[in-house]
Amino acid sequence: MTSxxxxxDTGRARTTRYPVRRRVNIYDLIPLILFLVLVGLxxxxxxxxxxxxxIVVKSNAxxxxxxxxxxxxxxxxxxxxDLSIGGVISLSNSLAATxxxxxxxxxxxxxxxxxxxxxxxxxxxxxxxxxxRVAPFIATLASWSILNGLxxxxxxxxxxxxxxxxxxxxxxxxxxxxxxxxxxxxxxVLWLIFKRTRIATQIYAVGSDDARSYVNGVNxxxxxxxxxxxxxxFAALAGIYRTVEIGLGSPIAGDPFILTSAxxxxxxGIALGGGRGDxxxxxxxxxxxxxxxxxxxxxxxxxxxxxxxxxxxLVAAVSLNRVGYRARIxxxxxx
Amino acid sequence: xxxxxxxxKTIRQNRSxxxxxxxxxxxxxxxxIYRPGFGLGDPxxxxxxxLQAAVIGLASMGQTLVIISGGADLSLxxxxxxxxxxxxxxxxxxxxxxxxxxxLVLAGCxxxxxxxxxxxxxxxxxxxIMTLAMNYILLGLIAGIGMGGVxxxxxxxxxxxxxxxxxxxxxxxxPYLIIVWLVLSVILTxxxxxxGLGRRIYAVGTSQTVSQFSGVNVRSTLILVYVLSSxxxxxxxxxLAGKFGRAYLGMGDPYLFISVAAxxxxxxxxxxxxxxxxxxxxGAMLLAVLLxxxxxxxxxxxxxxxxxxxxxxxAVFFSSSRLGSSRT
Numbered sequence: 133m134t135s136x137x138x139x140x141d142t143g144r145a146r147t148t149r150y151p152v153r154r155r156v157n158i159y160d161l162i163p164l165i166l167f168l169v170l171v172g173l174x175x176x177x178x179x180x181x182x183x184x185x186x187i188v189v190k191s192n193a194x195x196x197x198x199x200x201x202x203x204x205x206x207x208x209x210x211x212x213x214d215l216s217i218g219g220v221i222s223l224s225n226s227l228a229a230t231x232x233x234x235x236x237x238x239x240x241x242x243x244x245x246x247x248x249x250x251x252x253x254x255x256x257x258x259x260x261x262x263x264x265r266v267a268p269f270i271a272t273l274a275s276w277s278i279l280n281g282l283x284x285x286x287x288x289x290x291x292x293x294x295x296x297x298x299x300x301x302x303x304x305x306x307x308x309x310x311x312x313x314x315x316x317x318x319x320x321v322l323w324l325i326f327k328r329t330r331i332a333t334q335i336y337a338v339g340s341d342d343a344r345s346y347v348n349g350v351n352x353x354x355x356x357x358x359x360x361x362x363x364x365x366f367a368a369l370a371g372i373y374r375t376v377e378i379g380l381g382s383p384i385a386g387d388p389f390i391l392t393s394a395x396x397x398x399x400x401g402i403a404l405g406g407g408r409g410d411x412x413x414x415x416x417x418x419x420x421x422x423x424x425x426x427x428x429x430x431x432x433x434x435x436x437x438x439x440x441x442x443x444x445x446l447v448a449a450v451s452l453n454r455v456g457y458r459a460r461i462x463x464x465x466x467x
Numbered sequence: 468x469x470x471x472x473x474x475x476k477t478i479r480q481n482r483s484x485x486x487x488x489x490x491x492x493x494x495x496x497x498x499x500i501y502r503p504g505f506g507l508g509d510p511x512x513x514x515x516x517x518l519q520a521a522v523i524g525l526a527s528m529g530q531t532l533v534i535i536s537g538g539a540d541l542s543l544x545x546x547x548x549x550x551x552x553x554x555x556x557x558x559x560x561x562x563x564x565x566x567x568x569x570x571l572v573l574a575g576c577x578x579x580x581x582x583x584x585x586x587x588x589x590x591x592x593x594x595x596i597m598t599l600a601m602n603y604i605l606l607g608l609i610a611g612i613g614m615g616g617v618x619x620x621x622x623x624x625x626x627x628x629x630x631x632x633x634x635x636x637x638x639x640x641x642p643y644l645i646i647v648w649l650v651l652s653v654i655l656t657x658x659x660x661x662x663g664l665g666r667r668i669y670a671v672g673t674s675q676t677v678s679q680f681s682g683v684n685v686r687s688t689l690i691l692v693y694v695l696s697s698x699x700x701x702x703x704x705x706x707l708a709g710k711f712g713r714a715y716l717g718m719g720d721p722y723l724f725i726s727v728a729a730x731x732x733x734x735x736x737x738x739x740x741x742x743x744x745x746x747x748x749x750g751a752m753l754l755a756v757l758l759x760x761x762x763x764x765x766x767x768x769x770x771x772x773x774x775x776x777x778x779x780x781x782a783v784f785f786s787s788s789r790l791g792s793s794r795t
Contacts (some may be wrong), residue, residue, distance in 0.1 A: 213595075266783050267737045269539065269595070270727075274783075277724060281772030288769070391541075391599055404593045440607025448599040451590045465477040 153297040159456025162449065163400045163416040168459030170423040172192030177430045188303040190422070191313040193221035196374045197222075197389065197396060198316055202323075204393040211406030212268035216257055217367040217393055219279025220250050221386025224371025226283045229292030229381025234240040239298050247368050253279065254364025276390065283383040298368040302376045312373075316415065323411045335359055337405020395442065396421045399449040408457065420445065483734030486785055487749035494756045506756075509528060517756050521648040523722075523729055524751035525703040526775035528655060531747045533660070536692045537672040537739025538587065538594030541728060543700050545605035546579055547719035550701030552609060552623050553741050560625040569705065573698050579605065581635065581699030584690030598693075610716060612660060617693055620791030623715075626708045634709020651702075655744040673741030690736040728752055728775060733784040753778070 168252060175182050200217050206213040224246045232242045260271040291307065302311055326332050332354045337345040346352045367386070374385055394404075400417025402409030423440045472507070478485050495516075499506035511528060526547065533540040550572050557568035579601060586597035613685075633643045659665040667688045670678040679685050710713040728736075732750035735742025757778065759772050 154789065260780070264784060266780070270731055270737050270779065270783055273724065273727065274779040275777030281769040281774075281776070284772065286769070288767075389500070389605045391602075394596075395599065395603070398596060404596055414709035434611055436610035437607045439603040443600040443603030443607065446596065446603065447586060447590070447592060449591050450596055450600075454591055 133392065142258040154173070157456065157460060159453060159459070160401065160410070160413070162456070163420065163451055164217065166399075166420050166445075166449070167416045167423070168223045168355065169187075170420060171392075174423060174427055176223040177274035177427070187313065188310045189383050190419070191310055191316060194419055194422050195315060196370045197392065197422060197441070198319070198415050199366045199370035199373065200389045200393040201396040201414050201418040202411060203363035203370075204321060205397040205400070205411050206359045206366075207268070208394070208397050208402045208404060209339045209406055210335045210356055211342060212261055212359065212364045213272065213394060214254075214257065214363045214367075215269065215272040215361060216253060216275040216279060217370075218362055218386035218390035219276040219364065220253055220367035221374060221389055222283040222383055223279050223286065223369040223386075224250060224368045225374050225383045225385040226287035226292070226383050228372050228375040229294065229352065230287055230389060232298065234297060236297055239295050242371060246372055247365060249362040249366025250362050250366075250371075252267040252364070252366075255357055257364065258360035261360065262353040267271035280383070280387075287381050287383050290380060291383040293376050294379050299376050299379075300380060302373070306421060310380065318410045319414065320412055327411075331355070331358070336407055339403075339408075341407070345463060349453075392421060392442075393418075394444050398453075399446055401449070401453050403453065403457070404450075417449075481734060481743070481746070483782065483785065484743065484746040485747065487753050487782070490582060490732075491749060491753040491756050492724065494753070494760065495678055498756070498760055498763055505763055506743040507760075507775065509519050509672060512759075514640070514645075515761055516752075517645050518642055519758060520748070520755035521642075521645050522650070522707065523725055523754055524648055525644075525706055526700070526705065526719075526722040527729040527751060528651060528744070528748050529699040530795070531655070531735065531742060532600075532659075532668060532692050532699070533696045533728070534730050534735050534737060535672050535739060535742045536668050536689060537675070538598070538689075539601050539691075539737065540583070540598050540696045540700070541595060541723065542579065542583060542598040542601035542697070543721050544717075544719035545602050545780050546576055546700040547610060547704035547707065547722060548714070548716065549579075549605050549609045550576055550704035551626075551631075551714035551718060552716070554630070555623040555626050555708060555714040558624075558627045560627055562629050565627050565629060572705065573701050573727055576697040576701030577694050580694035581640050581690065583697065584693035587693065588686040588689050622712070626714065627704075628710070630709035631712060632704060632709070635672070635712065635772045641790040644706065647706065651699075652744055652748055658767050659744060664688070664691065669740055672741070674740075681710075724775070725754060728779050731779055740789075 200221065204214055205215055227246055227249075228242065228293075232239050257272055257275055260266050261268050264271075265396050305311060307314065313368050334345065334350045334355045335349070335358075337350055338352050342356075345355075367389075370389070371386065375381060378385070396417040397409070397414045398417070399420050400403060400409070400414035402414050402417075421442055424441050425435065428438050429440060499705045504512070506516075519635065526543070530540055530543060553572045553575065558564040575745075580581055583594075583601050585593050586592045586601070592600075594634055621688060626634075626740065633647060636643055638646065642765065647649050657665075665676070667683050669682050670681070671685050671688050671692075674710045675685050678688075700719075704714075704719065707718065710764065711718065729750035730742060732753055733744075733746025733748070735746060754775070757774055758771065760766075761774075
């Protein structure tokens with residue numbers, strides 16, 4: 133593991149901030165390049181898609197994945213992995229489709245409740261990982277199983293429906309652009325602000341080396357619990373949005389997102405093991421995974437081959453990231 | 468006296484393995500008392516339980532090796548499915564075709580394992596990601612060939628008579644599948660406990676750096692582990708096709724979680740260096756008993772998943788509680 137970033141600023145007392153020389157690293161741009169290449173290819177194959185509607189459709193279709201990937205990325209940055217995302221999405225999707233009545237009061241109540249459940253699940257995950265010291269892979273795999281069971285108790289077959297006012301609200305576009313796109317922009321802005329806070333630095337630090345973070349005064353347990361709690365919250369949000377998008381609930385709605393959320397984050401340059409990566413690239417990673425599907429379909433190849441290409445992208449992206457990381461270390465050592 | 472101290476030492480060292488077996492027998496006894504005619508009260512029910520355990524155990528063979536080596540094989544579901552489907556497509560129910568079809572399929576699995584191993588060692592991709600990506604690749608390939616390419620829409624013909632017989636018939640009162648499982652269990656236990664390769668697998672799982680400096684070829688050991696795992700998963704797929712009477716897309720999906728659960732309940736650490744196939748057998752039997760318990764107790768199926776999760780957490784918690792801060 134590497135040492136913590138130079139700006140690690142966790143002490144209560146005044147500490148010196150060392151200026152970090154920012155140099156654009158070509159490897160940080162890999163997700164953006166992949167994203168642009170895929171979009172370019174799609175437009176070359178289907179030039180008539182080149183319009184505003186394409187952005188509307190894609191941001192609507194991609195938001196669930198983006199939300200799941202953001203939660204997963206925060207946990208990955210802190211050095212863990214969250215497989216319970218699938219369970220949270222399934223449970224919140226099932227609850228939203230069966231419990232929400234078509235009046236604003238019920239919608240508000242259940243939205244708050246579902247987000248609370250997501251937070252609670254995340255806190256429990258974080259507690260099991262940080263305090264009971266169970267490996268994240270096992271802890272969250274177990275909670276995925278439990279949550280899937282609960283989702284099946286709520287809804288044993290795909291069914292239920294989305295509350296109409298909720299759908300109307302989500303699908304409205306008061307600013308002329310779709311709400312989903314607005315949410316993605318908002319999340320990027322929030323991330324840019326959050327990234328400069330002490331807590332974000334601590335998440336990176338814990339992901340880089342939890343022992344050194346601890347001796348430098350980081351409350352490692354609190355930071356890990358926070359990362360899982362945020363992941364649970366975003367997964368719950370993804371589950372509610374999924375209900376609007378699909379229009380019904382399913383007790384296994386979240387399963388496809390367990391591993392694809394991790395894959396998207398990794399394609400977006402987040403390092404398994406933590407400490408490296410950026411959420412904006414992870415969001416691009418989510419869209420890269422979606423565009424692979426589009427490209428294959430538009431190219432007239434059976435969509436069943438999508439996972440094949442996604443898998444190759446995953447290995448390639450992770451290998452490239454490793455090469456980039458090594459190059460950076462080498463350059464740092466030479467200076 | 469010495470044998471007794473040795474025994475108590477063995478028990479202490481393998482606390483979680485013993486715990487898995489004890490928990491399994493306690494549950495079994497509880498069911499037998501609660502519902503006479505189930506569990507220990509009925510040899511046929513016991514046989515069904517063992518058969519269920521055999522299915523879980525067969526699907527967890529490769530996972531045991533990989534987890535001990537410090538990784539996890541997430542490519543299990545589609546290696547298993549792929550082997551089963553390819554075997555059925557190649558043989559079309561013909562016994563004679565097995566002579567070339569099964570070696571060919573297992574060789575294909577070996578290539579999958581080789582690619583996993585090369586990705587982990589040469590490219591340096593984390594095992595979880597490499598095998599996850601491989602699972603995607605196989606899923607795409609098999610679904611593409613199976614649904615789009617050959618155009619069979621999920622009909623792949625029948626597995627050969629011989630495989631069907633091994634999967635579903637009995638010799639005397641004992642199903643062939645249980646005998647096959649027993650033989651493979653003995654082989655795996657000897658491989659892990661009595662051979663140089665076995666010791667190298669534990670060494671690499673404990674610490675790659677220390678193994679490297681102690682003269683263990685970490686790279687070749689890991690590659691061999693992934694090759695073995697994929698071949699064993701393929702073998703499990705072929706046997707399960709015999710048990711279910713057919714091969715189908717997605718048949719391997721349930722075994723990803725179950726195999727990891729069985730291995731972990733059997734006392735292995737997901738961080739590597741710890742575990743045994745005897746433990747996995749215990750884990751498989753415990754899961755099989757739990758699975759059979761739910762209908763007996765009139766509990767709906769969802770509880771199965773909830774209980775699986777709780778049992779895994781409990782198992783990990785118990786096996787690690789004495790070790791203090793070390794993660795398992």
